[in-house]
Amino acid sequence: MAAKFRKIATEEAFSIPEVAESLRDVARSPSQSLDRVLVKGIYDSDTPGKGYDALNFLGGLLDVEERRLAQMDEFGVDMHLLSLTAPGVQMFDADTATDLAALANDRLADICARHPTRFAGLASFAPQSPKRAAKEMERAINELKLNGFILNSHTNDEYLDDPKYWPVLEAAEALGACIYIHPRAASYGFKGPLQDYGLDSAMWGYGMETGTHAVRMMVSGLFDRFPKLTICLGHMGEAIPFWLWRLNFMNSRAQAGGRSPKTELSMEEYFLRNFVITTSGVEDHLALDYAIRKLGADNVLWAIDYPYQPMAPAVEFMESAPVDDETKAKLFHRNAERVFRIAPAEAVQ
Numbered sequence: 402m403a404a405k406f407r408k409i410a411t412e413e414a415f416s417i418p419e420v421a422e423s424l425r426d427v428a429r430s431p432s433q434s435l436d437r438v439l440v441k442g443i444y445d446s447d448t449p450g451k452g453y454d455a456l457n458f459l460g461g462l463l464d465v466e467e468r469r470l471a472q473m474d475e476f477g478v479d480m481h482l483l484s485l486t487a488p489g490v491q492m493f494d495a496d497t498a499t500d501l502a503a504l505a506n507d508r509l510a511d512i513c514a515r516h517p518t519r520f521a522g523l524a525s526f527a528p529q530s531p532k533r534a535a536k537e538m539e540r541a542i543n544e545l546k547l548n549g550f551i552l553n554s555h556t557n558d559e560y561l562d563d564p565k566y567w568p569v570l571e572a573a574e575a576l577g578a579c580i581y582i583h584p585r586a587a588s589y590g591f592k593g594p595l596q597d598y599g600l601d602s603a604m605w606g607y608g609m610e611t612g613t614h615a616v617r618m619m620v621s622g623l624f625d626r627f628p629k630l631t632i633c634l635g636h637m638g639e640a641i642p643f644w645l646w647r648l649n650f651m652n653s654r655a656q657a658g659g660r661s662p663k664t665e666l667s668m669e670e671y672f673l674r675n676f677v678i679t680t681s682g683v684e685d686h687l688a689l690d691y692a693i694r695k696l697g698a699d700n701v702l703w704a705i706d707y708p709y710q711p712m713a714p715a716v717e718f719m720e721s722a723p724v725d726d727e728t729k730a731k732l733f734h735r736n737a738e739r740v741f742r743i744a745p746a747e748a749v750q
Contacts, residue, residue, distance in 0.1 A: 408480070408703070409743060410703060415465050415484070415486065416463055416486050417463070417508050420501055421459065421462070423501065427492050428444050432492070434586065434589075435596070436585055436586040439488075458709065466515070466516070480518065482521045483521070485502075489502075489585075490527050491529070498530070499527040499529075502526050502527050518746070522547045523741075524547040525550075526541075535571065538576065539576065549740075550573060550578060550581065554582060554583065554610050560614050561614070578631075580630070581634075584611040586606060591609070603636075603709070608636055611636075615639065619664075622665075624671045628675075632676050635706070636681055637688050637689070642696055673696060678700065680703050680732075681706040684714055686723060689722055698728045698732065701732055702737050703737075
């Protein structure tokens with residue numbers, strides 16, 4: 402008889418009406434950001450985007466306690482780790498972003514308090530104002546009892562290796578809370594080649610953007626300054642696990658030639674020490690096997706990517722994974738409980 406595992410899905414999007422309304426305003430603005438393609442497709446009902454099931458996505462984001470819970474029950478999913486959907490608050494001005502992040506965090510904490518066995522949450526913050534962001538991060542963990550943080554890659558085309566954002570990293574490290582770096586459309590410098598064929602989206606651009614962000618963090622030496630910082634990447638690690646050997650080799654050349662800072666550890670050592678990954682949106686047993694062999698079973702977490710990915714095949718993917726029960730328990734729930742400080746099931750009954 403097959404073992405039954407607690408199933409905690411770790412990249413599950415939600416939103417609130419106020420953020421959705423503000424993103425509709427962005428959709429109708431003259432912004433040239435590649436994010437506007439997705440935002441317009443989902444939030445601007447007058448001009449639905451090609452290829453986006455706007456009503457299904459928006460309904461899935463806003464209806465957390467009825468539609469989502471019903472699907473979770475249907476497919477045997479015990480818990481969603483919720484996070485404000487991309488691009489979060491990162492397309493707004495600093496004041497609007499700060500206020501909406503706090504509001505979203507309050508709503509998220511209320512949902513988790515009403516359903517402590519079904520939902521946990523990653524807090525939003527506004528990198529546009531790093532010092533205020535750090536204060537909101539402290540409130541989210543210490544007062545709201547949320548489980549970590551969500552960041553949608555670049556902010557104003559800048560990345561976390563920029564020292565202006567280090568108050569955010571200092572706060573996360575001090576709080577012992579993981580930052581999940583989620584994709585958004587590529588920053589302006591990548592825009593040109595990605596505008597055609599749908600390459601701007603999850604097919605290619607999202608992973609390329611987020612992978613670039615993570616590699617910048619490693620090669621910059623940032624993790625020498627923040628050695629206890631934990632970063633989570635979705636989508637089987639945004640392809641970085643498959644590039645680690647080459648990153649090591651080429652970065653050693655770049656360091657020797659003075660093009661890259663000298664670092665205390667290699668790129669692979671930073672990835673193994675400071676990163677975990679999730680399976681969101683990559684339902685491929687060969688990729689899963691490689692990730693486990695390369696990173697260790699303790700560093701891989703199951704995720705669905707709801708509502709952008711359907712629940713049923715994501716559950717079947719992990720239930721049918723050719724791994725032993727001990728490994729499957731880690732993937733399904735134990736690693737999530739450890740990384741995101743989610744109470745074991747027996748503690749919240």
